[in-house]
Amino acid sequence: MTSLQSLLQDPHARRRTVVIVVALVLTALVPFADAALPAGWSYALLAAGAVLVMAALLMLTRPDAAGASSSRVQSDGGARPGAGLLLYLSPVILLNLVYPLVSPAMAAVDVGGVQLTLVVLASSITVPWLAQAACLPAYRAIGDLMAGRDMAAITRRFCTTWPAMFVQALPVIVVFAVPLWLATRWSLTALATYAALCALHLLFVQSLILANVGSRRGLWAAAWAAYAVALFAAPTLWWLPPVVGALTQVVPMGRGLAALSLARLGARDFSADIARGLLLGSVLWADKFVLFLVTDGDFQVVIVFLAMLPAVIAYNYYFVNLAPKVDEAVTDLHRTISEEPLTVLAARSRRLSRTVDRAIVSTGAVGMVLTLAISLLLDGLQPVNVLLAVSVGVASWAFMILTLLSYELDYIGEKVLPQVLGGIHLALCVAAFVLIAATQSSAGAALAYGALVVADLALVAVAWVLYKRHWSQPEYTLFWRHATSW
Known part of the structure; x- marks a missing residue:
């Protein structure tokens, strides 16, 4: 319960969380739009998708999207x-x-x-x-x-x-x-x-x-x-x-x-990094590889890649626009540990925790709004594949959030937990595509991805609890790492 309080108490995080929930519910309803709406409404779905794309682009380009300081992230x-x-x-x-x-x-x-x-x-x-x-x-x-x-x-x-x-x-x-x-x-x-x-x-x-x-x-x-x-x-x-x-x-x-x-x-460190990278990377990328194996490459490539596009955009958005704010707050906390009194340290620690929370939920909001937009656009263009598009889109969003939470755990020094989460995801991914027959068909692939949505949303909940356990008071982990580095 305490893991959710930080989202509810912070107005920025609360608004972004509401956006995620509303967009997720609406995305789940998209496959039923054709049955519920009269004929000829495909143009309305296309228009709604286009409007949501514009709204998501505004979220992407706002300099205060992370809810942190008003300074702009610079590059090049x-x-x-x-x-x-x-x-x-x-x-x-x-x-x-x-x-x-x-x-x-x-x-x-x-x-x-x-x-x-x-x-x-x-x-x-x-x-x-x-x-x-x-x-x-x-x-x-x-x-x-x-x-x-x-x-x-x-x-x-x-x-x-x-x-x-x-x-x-x-x-x-x-x-x-x-x-x-x-x-x-x-x-x-x-x-x-x-x-x-x-x-x-x-x-x-x-x-x-x-x-x-x-x-x-x-x-x-x-x-x-x-x-x-x-x-x-x-x-x-x-x-x-x-x-x-x-x-x-x-x-x-x-x-x-x-x-x-x-x-x-060094062979030992190299092997450890390779194994770590394979497990962490499996969360975002393993499903496409396994899907290719079980279908011999005969699947709806365009639909799958378009549906995963929102998660890819949101993932890159985090590392380009929001991760620098997190790095800045971590650096500030390190400086505070060295130079400032404990009263200042507590405030800076809360600021860092809030910054990371906001970055994750902002990324989640952008990704889910884009997922809803792509689902509406594909429903207007190819309604026969809308169930697959929604399943892949929501699953990819869950993969992306789980990857970010695993990254934050890895960042703060918890190297084993993200690899365990990645290994569980990989096993579930293989099971979903191997055990569910007829993945070559759009319906079969949608069912496999639907199973992964349920499984990975549960993993996201577990990862969020673990993430909050380590990031709610980051000064302890970061202090000892800072102290032993002297």
């Missing part, structure tokens, strides 16, 4: 929050524009008896999960330099470890390739192409780490723009987009490239 030397988010969302925007245009050309090419479209799709749903695991060791390697924001030193350290880190991460591809082969029985040529695509994309996403650490949104967007141009210009040269994208990041490393070496990362 003064970009407004909306502009920074737009640049960060460039892969979502560009790839959703380009892929429909190049899919026919890809579909006309066979790779070892498998359509290139299927091989690329398999890689596309693997890489986000793979990347979360394979990039964590890099953040451990440069972690002690990140607070100082000295990009020259960070670049040198990154270049020192990057070649070996890339090579050490390659075996992780086998974790995905083996179940893919067991499920699809693809030829060796097709499977090798899939593995090569994953490896090249792994190189690409690791090259983006410096742009991400330095909040260089323009450089990030340039990489994805180059990727999209290469994909559009030569869609059947499957290896070209990640290579071109990586080159846009390698060139700006400049003198830091002189530090390139084969210095290996």
Whole structure:
């Protein structure tokens, strides 16, 4: 009960919570709209969806969206929050524009008896999960330099470890390739192409780490723009987009490239980071991979990806616009622990807890409003698939919130709990898609995602209680970590 009091007592968090609940209920009612409304109301649903999209965009661009201080989040030397988010969302925007245009050309090419479209799709749903695991060791390697924001030193350290880190991460591809082969029985040529695509994309996403650490949104967007141009210009040269994208990041490393070496990362720490990344990343990305396995790639790809888009946008919104406020409040608390009396410490601790709460519920509100909007739009355009869209949308929202709560637990030092939550989610995800037959059909996939909605909302409730237990008085955890670091 105490876990909910902070939401009810804070006006900003309370309003955002009401938005989440109302949008969630309305989203659940969307599949019944066709039966309840007279014929010809599809235009009204489209209009309502468009209005909600505009409302969500206003929520995204408001500088006080987190309810924290009124100062604007800066990136790339003064970009407004909306502009920074737009640049960060460039892969979502560009790839959703380009892929429909190049899919026919890809579909006309066979790779070892498998359509290139299927091989690329398999890689596309693997890489986000793979990347979360394979990039964590890099953040451990440069972690002690990140607070100082000295990009020259960070670049040198990154270049020192990057070649070996890339090579050490390659075996992780086998974790995905083996179940893919067991499920699809693809030829060796097709499977090798899939593995090569994953490896090249792994190189690409690791090259983006410096742009991400330095909040260089323009450089990030340039990489994805180059990727999209290469994909559009030569869609059947499957290896070209990640290579071109990586080159846009390698060139700006400049003198830091002189530090390139084969210095290996510690095997124990590296393995721990990989396992941690796989479990944390499974919450947001495992369902698409498992769905591909049980259907051999024969599922409603467009509906699934459009329905998960609100969760992806909200997730990026958190890390671009709201996470800097949380980092600022944490830094302020560390400074208070060192320099201020206990009376000030208590106030700063409450401020930090309130800031994190507001960030999470604001992200949840944006994600759920966008989910309602997409559900209405798809009901107006493809009413036959609206049940699948709603199930995937709400499930993806729950995945996103569970991921954020797990991230906050990991942030404050609770490394095991998020991995346990991720492992439970992964087991439930596999069970839902394996045990529920006929997932190739829209109704079967909707039922599997509906089961995941129920399961993951329960996990979200558990994660919220755990999160509040550790973040309601963050000075204790952060104090001891701060004290022992001296």
